Amino acid sequence: MDKCLAKRKAIMVLSEETIVDSSKQSRMEINLADLPTDPGLRLRIWDYNPNIRDEVRRAYLLKGPCQPRNHEFPYTNFGTKPRRFNPAWFDEFSTWLEYSVNQNAAYCLCCYLFKPNIGAQAGGDSFVGLGFKNWSKKEKLRIHIGGVNSAHNQAWSKCAILLNEQQHIEALTIKQPEQSNIDYKIHLNASIDCVRFLLRQRLAFRGHDESETSNNRGNFIELLQFLADHDKSIETVTFKNVAENLKLTSSDFQKAILNAVATETMELILSDIGDDFFSVHVDECYDVSVKKQMSVVVRYVDTRGHIIERFLGIEHVPNATSIPLKTALDDLFSRHGLSISNLRGQSYDGASNMQGELGGLKKLILDENRSAYYVHCFAHQLQLTLVLANAITVFEKNKLPKLSMNLI
Ligand SMILES: [Zn+2]
Incomplete structure (x- = not known):
């Protein structure tokens, strides 16, 4: 009050x-x-x-x-x-x-x-x-x-x-020549626009050769160059027209903007979930460097009654047994302030490390929250059905003995 x-x-x-x-x-x-x-x-x-x-x-x-x-x-x-x-x-x-x-x-x-x-x-x-x-x-x-x-x-x-x-930051910025502040803002906004465009279109940022003599300097720098070529105000504050240490094209800079965007996006997702119930989809696989990783998607109902699915992130795990997966999931939840007591559903493929009745991830979560009901992932079920249908077709075409369901 x-x-x-x-x-x-x-x-x-x-x-x-x-x-x-x-x-x-x-x-x-x-x-x-x-x-x-x-x-x-x-x-x-x-x-x-x-x-x-x-x-x-x-x-x-x-x-x-x-x-x-x-x-x-x-x-x-x-x-x-x-x-x-x-x-x-x-x-x-x-x-x-x-x-x-x-x-x-x-x-x-x-x-x-x-x-x-x-x-x-x-x-x-x-x-x-x-x-x-x-x-x-x-x-x-x-x-x-x-x-x-x-x-x-x-x-x-x-x-x-x-x-x-x-010593105040505003006092320090006021001391800077006004034009250089304006130029820096134009440059920064153009770079942020490039990052946002690439993220929306799900395009890679970096190029194999980003040197000035390269024919293809990667999507980020090429897009910034494109903007500079079509906008005089951007051209005058980018690339060769700025100091070497102020180009805002380095990988560190790209990652910093990316992280800021990721944080903002995550905050929006979490505020949308609020204190309501939610479910998780979890799957694990190897990345290109053969490191085991676990991806997590949340599913919840928003305030307008729509079912929403959002990708929460990828966690690296030492191996794909259930305990490291559970630890990584706990870490992810605690980092984002999500409570396992609000979990109302869990969905995985049919692998024993995930849905095993004795020591699977499903069991570990159910031990903590009996209301986190398990549903076999429908996408995996569809895939299994397609594999089976394809196998039956091959067997019938080659007039092989009838396929036993138990063999699949
Ligand atoms: Zn005090």
């Missing part, structure tokens, strides 16, 4: 100090002057879009910690003794200690702004989330500061760096 109120407060009318969060998921216009002051009513800093997060942090730092000194601090019983927040602590810990009138709890400003996002941040002595309320243990305030490398001191250093405009 408080969070909703705070969120509503954060969606403000435009003004000179307004910044726009232009993410696709949430379009918010935030007036920095109207950010909630009470630490118990604020949004978590990680709930702000990364594009505006530093602006919000700077606004809070410039405001300073919330220290309502004239408030009538309420008492809480600790054993037989009533205790309350002591406003004198504001003098002792003036740079970071905050008090929430709404929550009757103490908070730390720098930890709120920079403590790493570790999911639900519980109260206790953490001075974020639910805040600190143990008024009988004032020493916890000093313990919270900790040593040189404590979480609090690291957060404090980040606050100091953020406030130092000279």
